[in-house]
C-alpha cells in the first residue's frame with residue numbers, strides 16, 4: 339500500500355473511532371461498513387482532503403453529502419440486515435447507498451438530478467458495489483411502488499411532513515422509515531415503525547438537510 343492510501347485508511351479508522359464509536363454508534367455492522375467504504379471516493383478532488391472530517395461536504399448541483407455521523411446514525415436507526423431490500427431517496431454522491439450495500443442490503447435509490455445519479459453510478463461501479471444497488475432518476479418523494487413492501491426506507495433530504503406514500507410502502511411487519519421532517523432550515527429526524535396498520539413515530543433529535551423537492555416534499 340502506498341503512503342497516501344495508508345494515510346487515508348488511517349483517517350477513516352480515526353473517523354470510526356472518534357466520530358462514531360466515540361459518540362453513540364454501537365451497531366458493529368454499521369461501524370464495519372463505515373470503516374470499509376472509502377468516503378474520499380464520493381467527493382470532488384477539491385475537498386477530498388476533508389473527506390474524513392466531522393462535517394457535510396458539497397457534491398455539486400447545490401447538494402451535500404451528510405456528515406459521517408449522520409449517515410451512521412440514520413443507518414443504525416433503519417435497523418436493517420443483510421439481504422433486506424431498502425429504498426433510499428436522494429442518492430446524491432451514492433455514499434449512503436454504498437454503506438447500505440456494504441452491509442449486504444439490496445438497495446434501490448432514487449435521485450432527481452440525472453447528473454448526480456450518473457456520477458454515483460460510476461463510483462459504485464468502480465467500487466464493485468453496482469450489483470446490489472439500482473440507481474433511478476425521478477421523484478422519490480412518492481417512493482417506488484413497484485418494489486414495495488420495503489424493509490427500510492431512508493430519506494436523505496428534508497420533507498415538510500412524513501410523505502404518506504412512503505409510509506404505505508413499508509413492510510407491515512416492522513418496516514422502518516427514517517426521514518428528516520420540518521421547515522427548510524431545520525428538522526427533526528423522524529423514525530416511523532410500521533406494524534400492520536399501526537405506525538409508531540419518534541424523533542431522534544434535530545438535524546439539517548437539503549429539501550426534498552417533489553410531490554411528497556416541498557414545491558420547488
Ligand code: SAH
Pocket residue numbers: 397401402403404427428429430431432433434435448449450451454476477478479494495548549550551552553555
Ligand atoms: N445520500 C446522499 C446525500 C443526499 S443529499 C449521499 O450519501 O451523498 C439529498 C439529495 O436528495 C440531493 O442529491 C437531491 O438532489 C436529492 N433529492 C431531493 N429531492 C428529491 C426527490 N424528490 N427525489 C429524489 N431525489 C431528491
